[in-house]
Amino acid sequence: MSATTPGELTTPGLGGGLRDLRQSGFLLKLLVRKELKVRYRGSVLGLLWSYVKPGVQFIVFYVALGVFLGLERSPRNPEGLSNYAVYLFSGIVLINFFSEALGNAARSIVNNGNLIKKIYLPRELFPVASVWVSGVHFFPQLVVLVAGCLIAGWHPDVFQLLAAVAGFVIVGLLATGLGLLFGAANVYFRDSENLVDMLLMVATWASPVMYAWTMVQEKLGAAAFAVYQANPVTIGVELFHYAFWFPTTDGSAAVPPNLFSLWTPVGLGVALLVLVLGQLTFRRLEGRFAQEL
Amino acid sequence: MVNAIEVSDISKQFVLRHTRSIKEAVVWLAKGRKGDLSEKFHALKNVSVEVKTGETVALLGLNGSGKSTLLKHISGVMLPDSGTVRTRGRVAGLIEVGAGFHPDLSGRDNVFLNGAILGMTEQQVNDRFDDIVEFSEIGQFIDTEVKFYSSGMYLRLAFSVAVHTDPEVFLIDEILAVGDEPFQRKCISKIQELAQNGKTLVVVSHDLDLVSRICARGILLEHGVVKFDGSIHDAVALLRS
Ligand SMILES: Nc1ncnc2c1ncn2[C@@H]1O[C@H](COP(=O)(O)OP(=O)(O)O)[C@@H](O)[C@H]1O
Ligand SMILES: [Mg+2]
Numbered sequence: 048m049s050a051t052t053p054g055e056l057t058t059p060g061l062g063g064g065l066r067d068l069r070q071s072g073f074l075l076k077l078l079v080r081k082e083l084k085v086r087y088r089g090s091v092l093g094l095l096w097s098y099v100k101p102g103v104q105f106i107v108f109y110v111a112l113g114v115f116l117g118l119e120r121s122p123r124n125p126e127g128l129s130n131y132a133v134y135l136f137s138g139i140v141l142i143n144f145f146s147e148a149l150g151n152a153a154r155s156i157v158n159n160g161n162l163i164k165k166i167y168l169p170r171e172l173f174p175v176a177s178v179w180v181s182g183v184h185f186f187p188q189l190v191v192l193v194a195g196c197l198i199a200g201w202h203p204d205v206f207q208l209l210a211a212v213a214g215f216v217i218v219g220l221l222a223t224g225l226g227l228l229f230g231a232a233n234v235y236f237r238d239s240e241n242l243v244d245m246l247l248m249v250a251t252w253a254s255p256v257m258y259a260w261t262m263v264q265e266k267l268g269a270a271a272f273a274v275y276q277a278n279p280v281t282i283g284v285e286l287f288h289y290a291f292w293f294p295t296t297d298g299s300a301a302v303p304p305n306l307f308s309l310w311t312p313v314g315l316g317v318a319l320l321v322l323v324l325g326q327l328t329f330r331r332l333e334g335r336f337a338q339e340l
Numbered sequence: 341m342v343n344a345i346e347v348s349d350i351s352k353q354f355v356l357r358h359t360r361s362i363k364e365a366v367v368w369l370a371k372g373r374k375g376d377l378s379e380k381f382h383a384l385k386n387v388s389v390e391v392k393t394g395e396t397v398a399l400l401g402l403n404g405s406g407k408s409t410l411l412k413h414i415s416g417v418m419l420p421d422s423g424t425v426r427t428r429g430r431v432a433g434l435i436e437v438g439a440g441f442h443p444d445l446s447g448r449d450n451v452f453l454n455g456a457i458l459g460m461t462e463q464q465v466n467d468r469f470d471d472i473v474e475f476s477e478i479g480q481f482i483d484t485e486v487k488f489y490s491s492g493m494y495l496r497l498a499f500s501v502a503v504h505t506d507p508e509v510f511l512i513d514e515i516l517a518v519g520d521e522p523f524q525r526k527c528i529s530k531i532q533e534l535a536q537n538g539k540t541l542v543v544v545s546h547d548l549d550l551v552s553r554i555c556a557r558g559i560l561l562e563h564g565v566v567k568f569d570g571s572i573h574d575a576v577a578l579l580r581s
Contacts, residue, residue, distance in 0.1 A: 056343070057427060058416075058425060058427075059416025059425060059427050060416025060418070060419050060425075061416075081449070084444070084445060084449070085445070164412075165417065165436050165440075166415070168457060236361055337417045337418045
């Protein structure tokens with residue numbers, strides 16, 4: 048709600064979009080806290096579980112994929128990736144963050160329909176709060192990842208740490224933009240949630256999470272590879288590899304060409320473009336949220 | 341006196357049948373757009389209302405006449421198809437008590453959350469917290485999860501948060517039947533106190549005796565059209581006849 052002085056007449060219901068969230072910081076904080084409280088309610092172990100689950104996931108990857116499937120580099124498999132578990136997990140935590148953020152943001156408007164159709168408030172709050180909550184849930188996974196990295200002999204420099212921040216920001220912006228878009232679309236077409244699920248499945252495989260980017264480059268031509276590379280999630284994953292996995296290796300692995308000079312700005316640009324488009328669509332559609340919900 | 345609310349010639353149409361999936365919409369397109377997916381009716385038609393600061397207005401009418409829809413336009417929850425709505429100062433809709441309450445949170449957490457939803461700042465909630473709890477008569481149960489409250493307790497706390505938001509314009513939709521007899525009287529005297537303090541009130545209630553006591557002016561809606569706008573006694577008499 049806007050803090051207008053009683054002196055002027057204003058038109059109610061016309062929000063300023065994401066800009067309004069600056070005045071709603073308190074409410075945003077409470078919405079995020081509510082989600083976290085409700086999620087961990089009644090379970091003292093709640094927070095502990097959020098560390099145990101990714102920890103077990105990490106060990107399973109290491110054993111099943113690295114040892115059994117032999118994807119780990121070894122004398123018998125010189126083509127493999129060294130520290131495959133770290134490679135895999137650093138991509139997976141980012142994809143997990145993206146999936147949870149986008150999935151929850153896309154559902155957030157419909158889920159809060161009861162409130163939205165009764166009280167006017169900046170509706171962007173709900174997708175943004177969803178992304179924020181996912182950011183909080185990302186933290187335990189990051190801790191497990193860092194622990195795994197340290198065991199594997201991680202020694203990052205400042206630039207590599209900045210790369211991780213950049214990857215996280217790019218993916219977070221993209222999830223917010225898509226979350227606004229699908230959150231609004233979901234009000235009109237409830238089955239657009241299925242589109243989101245499909246998109247998330249594709250996102251996991253359209254980025255070098257399970258495999259190495261070099262395999263893609265071999266199969267695709269230069270043009271197709273450029274398209275592959277323009278995906279902000281791909282760039283985020285590659286930045287995470289560079290930050291977490293690369294410093295645990297002997298440094299002989301190839302970093303995607305122009306990752307910093309070209310692709311990082313491109314990823315940021317695409318993510319910001321999606322955010323702007325998401326916000327514009329959201330604002331076009333939000334006037335009818337209350338009656339459609 | 342200046343106007344607190346200016347509703348100028350607004351109309352609002354709703355569709356009767358909502359398409360709710362992409363699949364349905366595609367099937368409809370594929371079949372050559374047979375059948376109207378968007379049959380419409382007017383929920384509000386050329387409604388104009390001006391309310392001066394400090395006025396107490398009752399919105400009257402049968403079920404489905406558009407009272408809630410009009411309040412939602414004043415609060416900004418809905419936007420009109422045509423015409424304009426303008427308001428002065430902060431508008432708080434007590435459209436439904438407890439919208440935004442979460443059953444798994446404690447009463448205390450819900451006071452903060454609901455206060456923020458209704459537009460209070462952190463400072464304001466902190467300052468008014470004790471008053472809110474005192475007015476609600478919740479006492480030591482404030483730290484209990486709201487799902488363990490009786491419906492009366494729940495409503496009392498929610499109403500208490502709402503009246504403590506201190507906006508310039510209050511919109512009240514059928515929530516005066518809150519709680520038990522004594523608490524209801526307390527709510528009504530609180531609302532009368534707000535009116536005396538110069539707050540603008542727009543009240544929807546089916547209790548005609550009650551609105552006659554609280555409001556000076558009555559607006560009668562019928563099928564989305566303003567049928568009468570005048571003193572509360574004439575409006576009530578018209579509705580009763
Ligand atoms: N979101 C909506 N979509 C379609 N029809 C609606 C919607 N909201 C209200 N209506 C219809 O509009 C009419 C007026 O509703 P309402 O304003 O709630 O009436 P009242 O509050 O006077 O009982 C009713 O016929 C109701 O069914
Ligand atoms: Mg109603």
